[in-house]
Each structure stands twice: as C-alpha cells, then as structure tokens.
Amino acid sequence: MIKEYSIKTDTLNLLQTLEGGQAFRWSHDDNGIFSGIAGGRLLKLRQDSDGITFLDIQEEDIPRWLEYFDMQTDYGGIIDRFSADETLRLAAGENRGLRILRQEPFETLISFIISQNNNIPRIKGIISRLCETFGEKCGDSYAFPEAKRLASATEEELSPLRAGFRNRYILDAARKTAEGAVNLGGIYDMTYDEGKEELKKIVGVGDKVADCVLLFAYHKTEAFPMDVWIKRVVAEYYPEGLPECMGEYKGIAQQYLFEYFRNQGK
C-alpha cells in the first residue's frame, strides 16, 4: 500500500539534518519537498510544524526510515544535559532539530574520504557523479554503488568524477571492503577504538574521516570529528578540554557546534 506517514516530534528538522553536511545525497524543491536515496531506496518527505511526513511510502519501508532518522534516541534529554555548558546550550538551542543519521557504512566511508580538503557543494557534486556513473538506477535517480562495483573500477574510470588525488583512496576503500580486508559489517559490534583501528587500515582514512564514519554510520557518539571548523571552536571555547556534560555524546555536541558556528555570519 502507498500512503503518507506522519511523525510528531520537535527534534527533527529536515534542513538541519539532511543538508547540514553529514549526508550529501538529499535536496529539497521550492515546495519544501525533500528527496533522497539511502539504502538503495528513494524517499520523499516534508517538514510539518509539529513533525515530518513521509510521502508515497510503502508500509514495509517505514521501520528502516525510523532507524535512519534515529527516532529511538531521546534528543530532548541530550539537549537538556548539554545546557550545563553555555556555548553548547546556544548551539543546541539553534539546532534543536539536528539529528545524527544512521547511514550506510560504505556510502559514509566513501563520502567522507571524498570530503577531505574539500568543500560541501563540491563533495555533493562528486558523489552525485559517482552514483550516476556506477550506481543502480533508482526511480529517476541512482543509488550509491556497491563496494564490489567500485572495486572493479580503475583510476581512469574515476577521473571524470574530478575527485583528484582521492581516486586511489576510493579504490583502496572499495577493494578492501569487497575483499573483506576491512570488515565494515563487524564495526557495529566493535568498540570505538576497535572500529577506528579497522577503518584506518584504508589508505586515505585518518582520524577525522574515521570519526565521521563511526559517528554518522555506526552512531558511535563518543567520536568527535576534528575538522577545520571544530578546531577553531575548540581552540577558542574549550582550550582546557571538552566540558563534562558532553559525556558519551561528544559527537552529537560536535554536530550542534559545527552547524552553529558554520552558520555564523550567514
């Protein structure tokens, strides 16, 4: 059956969550209809004043999207906890609808390999061309390619993507994933440290990219990705170290801070 499905929540803002820089395959039209592909499935949805509504969705797909949007996590409680730190209170207050998605590991891995020394609009363009070139057709768009498909590609085949020096990193990640030299599926059950060690077996994956994958795919909220923006924030506001109230949710705090300071002056 095809229908609409609404969720009441005050902690899910689609613009903040889908187009803030943790995912790169979502967009919205003039009518405020968001659309994107994850897990090989296309979704259209809209923002409501009291929540969101999935559009034209099959009932059997609803659980996977609830998982994707991390609806099981109590963001209100985490935001309350963060209010003990004034900077974090302001950042979370401005981004109350920002959630950490639970994305596909391989897609997240390749996406953040591409993100290094790059900017968000250009990252989106490269990933879009990657999907059009190597992904399966999905509706009027393309799914993110499987590791096996990319593993059989060559650097010459990747060059039209204009990913530059990242081509060899993409191929190393795809090949090690396809061969099982890196066990992406196993990281769900690993500790943060074990998962990080596993991801860093890939050439082109360092601390920051690994932290992004651990946070945005595996929801390991201890991860605190140190990008150029966050380095400035930490240097200015937390030179003595991160506040206690972040606890085991440093990654969620990082997202609030990233969004807050990236939007300053806009």
Add this chain to the structure above:
DNA sequence: ACCCAGGGTAACT
C-alpha cells in the same frame, strides 16, 4: 595570483 575547503601521507626534524 592567492587562499581555502568537514584531511591524509610521506618526508622531514
């Protein structure tokens, strides 16, 4: 022409 972008690697002290 120069600098920067959700960095990492390799080659240096």
Add this chain to the structure above:
DNA sequence: AGTTACCATGGG
C-alpha cells in the same frame, strides 16, 4: 612525537 610540503579541483 611533532611539523610541513604536497596532493586535484573549483569557488571566492
């Protein structure tokens, strides 16, 4: 263990 040039590409 801690710096630094270099890595493609495109926008400001």
